[in-house]
Amino acid sequence: MRSYTFRKMKDRIMVSLAYMALVVALIPLASILAETILRGLPAMNLSFFFEEIPPLGEPGGGIGPAIQGTLIVVALASVIGIPIGVFSGVYLAEFRQTRIATIVRFLNDVMTSVPSIVLGILGWALIVVAIGWSVLAGGVALAIMMIPIVTRTTEEAIKLVPMTIREAAIALGVPRWKTTMTVVLSSAKRGIATGILLSIARISGETAPLLLTILGSRFWFGGFTQPTAALPLAIFNFSQSPYYTYRAWGASLVLIFIILLINITVRYATREKYG
Amino acid sequence: MSYKIEIEDLNAWFGKKQVLQNITMKIKENVVTAIIGPSGCGKTTLIRCLNRMHEITPRARVTGRVLLDGEDIYGEGVDPVTVRRRIGMVFQKPNPFPMMSIYDNAAAGLKLNGISDKRRLDEMVEKSLKAAHLWDEVKAELGKSGASLSGGQQQRLCIARALAIEPEVLLMDEPTSALDPTAATKIEQLIRVLIEDYTVIIVTHNMQQAARVSDHTAFLYLGKLVEYGPTKDIFENPRSELTEKYITGEFG
Amino acid sequence: MSRIIDTGLEELSVMLYKMGELTYKTISLSIKSSLNATSAHSQIHELSDMLVSMADQVEDKAFELIARFQPVASDLRTIKSYMKIGYDFARYGRYAFDISYITQRVGSLKECESWIREYIENMGEKVLNMVRTSIDSLRSHNTKLAKAVSQTEQEVDKMYFRYLDKLIEKGSATNKCTISSVLIVRYLERIADHATYVCESVIYLATGGKITLR
Numbered sequence: 001m002r003s004y005t006f007r008k009m010k011d012r013i014m015v016s017l018a019y020m021a022l023v024v025a026l027i028p029l030a031s032i033l034a035e036t037i038l039r040g041l042p043a044m045n046l047s048f049f050f051e052e053i054p055p056l057g058e059p060g061g062g063i064g065p066a067i068q069g070t071l072i073v074v075a076l077a078s079v080i081g082i083p084i085g086v087f088s089g090v091y092l093a094e095f096r097q098t099r100i101a102t103i104v105r106f107l108n109d110v111m112t113s114v115p116s117i118v119l120g121i122l123g124w125a126l127i128v129v130a131i132g133w134s135v136l137a138g139g140v141a142l143a144i145m146m147i148p149i150v151t152r153t154t155e156e157a158i159k160l161v162p163m164t165i166r167e168a169a170i171a172l173g174v175p176r177w178k179t180t181m182t183v184v185l186s187s188a189k190r191g192i193a194t195g196i197l198l199s200i201a202r203i204s205g206e207t208a209p210l211l212l213t214i215l216g217s218r219f220w221f222g223g224f225t226q227p228t229a230a231l232p233l234a235i236f237n238f239s240q241s242p243y244y245t246y247r248a249w250g251a252s253l254v255l256i257f258i259i260l261l262i263n264i265t266v267r268y269a270t271r272e273k274y275g
Numbered sequence: 276m277s278y279k280i281e282i283e284d285l286n287a288w289f290g291k292k293q294v295l296q297n298i299t300m301k302i303k304e305n306v307v308t309a310i311i312g313p314s315g316c317g318k319t320t321l322i323r324c325l326n327r328m329h330e331i332t333p334r335a336r337v338t339g340r341v342l343l344d345g346e347d348i349y350g351e352g353v354d355p356v357t358v359r360r361r362i363g364m365v366f367q368k369p370n371p372f373p374m375m376s377i378y379d380n381a382a383a384g385l386k387l388n389g390i391s392d393k394r395r396l397d398e399m400v401e402k403s404l405k406a407a408h409l410w411d412e413v414k415a416e417l418g419k420s421g422a423s424l425s426g427g428q429q430q431r432l433c434i435a436r437a438l439a440i441e442p443e444v445l446l447m448d449e450p451t452s453a454l455d456p457t458a459a460t461k462i463e464q465l466i467r468v469l470i471e472d473y474t475v476i477i478v479t480h481n482m483q484q485a486a487r488v489s490d491h492t493a494f495l496y497l498g499k500l501v502e503y504g505p506t507k508d509i510f511e512n513p514r515s516e517l518t519e520k521y522i523t524g525e526f527g
Numbered sequence: 528m529s530r531i532i533d534t535g536l537e538e539l540s541v542m543l544y545k546m547g548e549l550t551y552k553t554i555s556l557s558i559k560s561s562l563n564a565t566s567a568h569s570q571i572h573e574l575s576d577m578l579v580s581m582a583d584q585v586e587d588k589a590f591e592l593i594a595r596f597q598p599v600a601s602d603l604r605t606i607k608s609y610m611k612i613g614y615d616f617a618r619y620g621r622y623a624f625d626i627s628y629i630t631q632r633v634g635s636l637k638e639c640e641s642w643i644r645e646y647i648e649n650m651g652e653k654v655l656n657m658v659r660t661s662i663d664s665l666r667s668h669n670t671k672l673a674k675a676v677s678q679t680e681q682e683v684d685k686m687y688f689r690y691l692d693k694l695i696e697k698g699s700a701t702n703k704c705t706i707s708s709v710l711i712v713r714y715l716e717r718i719a720d721h722a723t724y725v726c727e728s729v730i731y732l733a734t735g736g737k738i739t740l741r
Contacts, residue, residue: 097333162370164366164368164370165370165372165373167328167331167366167370168366168370168371168372168433168436169372169383169387170328170331170359171326171328171359171363171364171366171437172359172360172363172383172384172387172388172436172437172440173356173357173358173359173360173384173388173440174356174384174387174388175356176331178387182387183372183383183387186372186374187372187373187374408528461528463531464528464529464530464531465528467531468528483597486594486595486596487531487532487595487596487597488531506595507591507595510594510595511590511591511594
């Protein structure tokens with residue numbers, strides 16, 4: 001009997017420790033959210049969303065162009081990155097054992113851990129040197145960041161599609177490539193969509209690549225070959241000025257909100273529908 | 276009655292391991308031929324060679340001839356895809372396409388092979404679901420997900436899907452082993468009806484099923500064809516002692 | 528959809544019906560030939576052989592159904608009964624052959640006293656009715672019809688022993704007559720017995736109950 005009581009106590013201690021660890025782990029996230037919300041809320045008014053960025057040091061203004069810029073650059077990166085990433089993922093999953101596949105997979109994994117600033121320099125070297133600071137450069141840099149993530153998640157999603165599905169299609173007299181492009185892709189679409197959305201959420205918040213490619217600006221979008229604003233850059237700039245830092249917090253709040261929204265959407269859209 | 280399929284000296288390997296040895300047999304048209312034998316005897320490999328599915332496994336190899344209506348499906352320049360349109364297959368675990376409705380599942384083979392005329396698809400879907408004796412049960416809810424059906428119904432859906440592309444031969448790899456007895460019986464009765472229009476070859480590890488359902492039975496052991504003949508003879512008076520031992524349950 | 532075993536059971540019933548009709552024909556032919564001295568022995572011989580071979584086929588088929596389809600309950604009783612009835616039908620044929628053989632070997636009843644001829648004609652008719660009943664009750668699985676045979680069986684039984692008594696009392700014109708007639712009424716009595724067995728099998732098939740109708 002004595003050892004039972006002792007075990008129960010040990011059990012309770014362990015559970016409490018686990019809970020405490022959880023709380024400690026959540027503190028940073030909670031505090032970020034709390035701080036951002038508290039400090040950013042004062043900036044939330046309609047004009048904040050639509051006005052242009054004021055020159056350094058001046059009060060007022062908004063982050064309209066920054067939101068627009070982020071959306072455009074991310075969209076451009078997606079348009080470039082998603083198709084390349086998905087097709088690479090499909091290739092790796094279907095030709096798993098070949099020499100090329102092994103090499104590509106290895107390079108892909110390496111690329112996922114390249115520092116983002118390096119990608120920024122790449123974008124700079126490729127595009128900015130040729131045509132100047134531009135949205136195009138930013139899009140390319142972010143696309144390069146996106147591709148390895150999408151490739152990896154697509155490959156995993158396709159690998160999860162059971163062989164029985166493929167065999168069923170093949171047995172119907174459907175050529176191998178068609179099986180992959182229709183039945184397999186369609187079965188994997190949830191996993192692929194998750195991967196895509198998460199990579200979008202990831203690149204939306206990247207600052208370094210944008211520093212060296214789109215440069216940043218105070219004005220609305222002016223063309224793909226022109227520099228443009230973006231939320232991470234806006235946050236950086238606003239925080240340079242000692243006054244009116246609420247604008248930086250406001251921009252942070254908006255950015256975090258966008259990323260949170262994407263994450264929650266992904267979770268909701270891919271939830272288990274049937275128990 | 277003529278021979279629909281003639282297998283001549285078929286050998287098959289997985290890498291270095293030989294799984295089938297010198298199989299030679301002639302399969303009659305419009306009958307049910309069962310292939311029985313203990314686990315690992317090569318029966319699944321055998322039927323997968325008949326619709327050229329064996330070769331999609333990496334490092335799989337086949338030699339020999341398989342004549343469908345007199346023409347070798349392994350001949351020079353023969354596209355396996357066309358073979359598979361004439362010889363359909365139903366698998367052990369029912370595998371309707373997930374995220375597709377009953378209608379789409381039945382029509383899948385047709386759609387993927389380029390047929391898009393709605394009227395023709397409707398016609399073929401109804402015809403094949405009727406042939407699989409599933410029409411009455413699902414005709415009111417063709418839009419429901421294929422996965423929402425019971426196991427037995429899913430398997431009949433898979434049969435309908437295979438029949439929709441109008442094959443001549445239907446291969447069935449242990450089609451009822453994942454089903455409950457009542458559903459299994461329905462499928463067995465269905466098979467007896469199907470032979471009016473198709474030639475059926477069924478692999479089963481359930482000897483009694485082979486006895487009930489088939490007209491001819493082939494007994495495979497360790498990759499070799501031990502005995503092949505009318506089911507009545509195999510189960511009443513087998514010629515080979517090995518067959519007798521297997522059937523009476525001494526091993527396997 | 529019909530059950531897989533139904534085709535086999537159907538084939539078995541058809542075999543039996545054919546046999547039944549054949550036995551009726553064979554028995555009536557042999558009775559007539561012995562009363563009227565018409566020669567039909569080789570035909571009756573052939574028919575009897577055919578019935579034996581058909582009974583073999585029935586047994587074969589029954590065992591095939593058992594081996595292949597694992598029948599239970601009413602299916603199993605049906606197959607068991609059919610096998611027995613096949614054997615009983617073959618016995619009908621055998622006794623018809625025996626009657627015909629005696630007629631040929633010892634002599635027909637044509638020259639016997641009219642009382643003997645009438646008696647045997649009467650008995651023959653009763654027995655043929657029993658055979659008819661047995662075949663019909665099988666065809667329709669009619670237990671009421673089958674049970675009715677028990678009364679006629681008792682009558683035939685009485686007739687058999689009464690004939691022996693009468694023969695002892697009255698005697699007959701020739702030895703041939705005596706021997707032929709005694710053997711023939713004996714065979715008729717045996718046919719009646721088998722008709723009863725058939726009816727008992729029909730009742731077993733339909734109800735699962737084993738009763739005796741004798």
